[in-house]
Amino acid sequence: MRFGIASQEITPPFPTRMHGYAVRQDTFDGVNDPLTCTAVVLEEGGRRALVCAADICTFPNDGSLPGFMERVAGVVGCPPDNVVLNASHTHGGPQIPGRRPQRSPDPSAERYRDYLYEQTIEAARQAAEGMREGTFWYGEGRTNLPMNRRPDRDGQVPNAPNPGGPVDDRLQVLVLKNPQEGVEAVGVKVSCHPVATGAQHLITADYVGAWRAAFSEAFGPKVTPFFLQGAGADARPRHAADGDRWRAVRHGELPGMGRELLAETLAILTGTGLRRVEGLTLEGKVNAVQAPCERRSTTRAQFEALLKGEGLQRSYAEACLKKLDAGEAVPDHVEFRVQTLHLSRDLALIGLNVEPLCGLGARVERAVAPGQPILLGYTNGCIGYTPDTAEMRRGGYETTSYLYSGWTGPLMPGLEDLFAGAVVRQGR
Numbered sequence: 001m002r003f004g005i006a007s008q009e010i011t012p013p014f015p016t017r018m019h020g021y022a023v024r025q026d027t028f029d030g031v032n033d034p035l036t037c038t039a040v041v042l043e044e045g046g047r048r049a050l051v052c053a054a055d056i057c058t059f060p061n062d063g064s065l066p067g068f069m070e071r072v073a074g075v076v077g078c079p080p081d082n083v084v085l086n087a088s089h090t091h092g093g094p095q096i097p098g099r100r101p102q103r104s105p106d107p108s109a110e111r112y113r114d115y116l117y118e119q120t121i122e123a124a125r126q127a128a129e130g131m132r133e134g135t136f137w138y139g140e141g142r143t144n145l146p147m148n149r150r151p152d153r154d155g156q157v158p159n160a161p162n163p164g165g166p167v168d169d170r171l172q173v174l175v176l177k178n179p180q181e182g183v184e185a186v187g188v189k190v191s192c193h194p195v196a197t198g199a200q201h202l203i204t205a206d207y208v209g210a211w212r213a214a215f216s217e218a219f220g221p222k223v224t225p226f227f228l229q230g231a232g233a234d235a236r237p238r239h240a241a242d243g244d245r246w247r248a249v250r251h252g253e254l255p256g257m258g259r260e261l262l263a264e265t266l267a268i269l270t271g272t273g274l275r276r277v278e279g280l281t282l283e284g285k286v287n288a289v290q291a292p293c294e295r296r297s298t299t300r301a302q303f304e305a306l307l308k309g310e311g312l313q314r315s316y317a318e319a320c321l322k323k324l325d326a327g328e329a330v331p332d333h334v335e336f337r338v339q340t341l342h343l344s345r346d347l348a349l350i351g352l353n354v355e356p357l358c359g360l361g362a363r364v365e366r367a368v369a370p371g372q373p374i375l376l377g378y379t380n381g382c383i384g385y386t387p388d389t390a391e392m393r394r395g396g397y398e399t400t401s402y403l404y405s406g407w408t409g410p411l412m413p414g415l416e417d418l419f420a421g422a423v424v425r426q427g428r
Contacts, residue, residue: 001280002043003134003176005185005224006126008119010054011035011203012094016108019057020091021199027108028094032202032251033209035093037116038226039123040176040185041076042343043131044280048078049341050124051349052085053187053226055093055205058382059085060113062097065381068117075121076128082284084341084351085120086228087378090194092204134184137175138347138372139274143264144169145207145257146192146235149246150396157396161241167191168231168358171261172374173268183223186215188265189374191230191358196237196257198248207237210258211265218262229378231361233385233398277344284341286380287422291334293402296409298332300324316403323406332408336383338364338422345426346371351379352386352419357398359388363416367423389413 011034015027035055042049050072059065065085073080095109096116148165150157168191176185194206205212208227215225239257240246249257268274297303297320306317320330339351348368356364356377365373384401392399392413402410 001134001136002131003136004041004127004129004131005038005176006123006130007036007038007224008123009034010037010056010116010119012112013115014108014111016112017095017106018201019093019095020195024199024201028203029201030203032092032204033213035203035205036212037120037123038224039120039127040187040226041124041127041131042136042280042282044282047282048076049082049282049284050076050078050084052120052124053228054085054087054116054120055090055208056087056096056116057089057091057093058087058096058378059380060097061381061383062113064113069380072121072124075124079284081286081339082282082341084339084349084376085380086351086376087382088194088205088208088227088229089378090204090206090208092194092197092202092206094203133179135177136277136280137177137274138277139173139175139268139271141171141173141264141268141271141273142169143171143190143261145190145237145261146232147238147241148234149236150234150391150394150398157394159397160244161246163241166358167235168361171264171268173265175269175274183219185224185226186265186269187226187228189228189230189376190261191232191361192235192237193232196240196249196254197251198240198246200248200251202251204251204254207254207257207261210254211261212258214255214258214262215265228376231356231358231375231377233355233377234357234391277347280344281342284339285424286337286339287424289336289338289418289422291336291415291418292412293332293334293407294409294412295332298330298408312403316406319406330406330408334383334407334411336419337380338419339379340424342426348373348426350375350423352377353379353381354383354386357385357387357391359391360386360416360419363388364419364423367420368425371426386411386415388416
């Protein structure tokens, strides 16, 4: 097999708002650590695939992404279905254009989108032009980073520390080596929100950037680290837990978090579980999933009644009434996309353009059994939270994507089965 890898800095070079917390309405104050976009091109038997890892909250959700994916696929020389664009989901990054009906167009976000696309194309071009012989390896261990954030409190499910709650604590590692067995790139997949620093006003990749800095200090500039985000929608770094609430970790604490994650990475790299992946197939396919919503509010009278509420409920009603005024229907279903990229006969990346909770991720992964899955959320955009049936019934913030997106109601139970059914099994 052959591979190429290249990174470009994507720190916003001009003032922008930040993405991830609605309370931040002004621009960032400064830069704590740089944001990067890393492109990895894999090749075997004339087939190519691109895995791109970026320190942003999400790739754009404004309708521009499909065209961009075709463009970057042309640069790499692979089908668009073989392009995996994964966002770390840092809440310390710049505002990214989306489709939320309550939000007015943001010129600086659109300007950053164009800059992000340019830098991503450049990273992909450099990676594709720098192809060399090598080997591909996979390993798995554990990380102590994530903590569940959905406790039960008096019948409510607040966003708060839940030390005994479920998380995906696997640390999955991808390694690229040259023919002399020298390591040239290491990717880790973690399932946890990069939100340790909260709604502060410094650009940061959060714990992801701290891990990358610690890695580079240990391995030097000739080995490229990259980060992939999994099903961490219901997890937050345990370092931010402060009793029964979350705190904003000081930026000066991030290096310690990075060193901890590095130590867990090294345990895998130096252990006996790292195995070589032979016979890359590089077969990708994106399938659409039509997910129904509850028809909780569909008529003008129902939306007008919601105007009596406050905050998010009121803005939701206003946005839906605007659709009705324009002669549009309020959507009662959502189209999601499930990407399967078989790297080999028994190793597959599964990319979801959603913010998946760990229970949903586990169910979707079982669709490729007995093969080894690597499930990625925030891939090729991100529409909203997707709980599995059990978590949807419990309620909580993560079940309210419809309020932000202008649907008739919450997603119906059974979403995990719809996604699992869209995964492409090997040989199918």
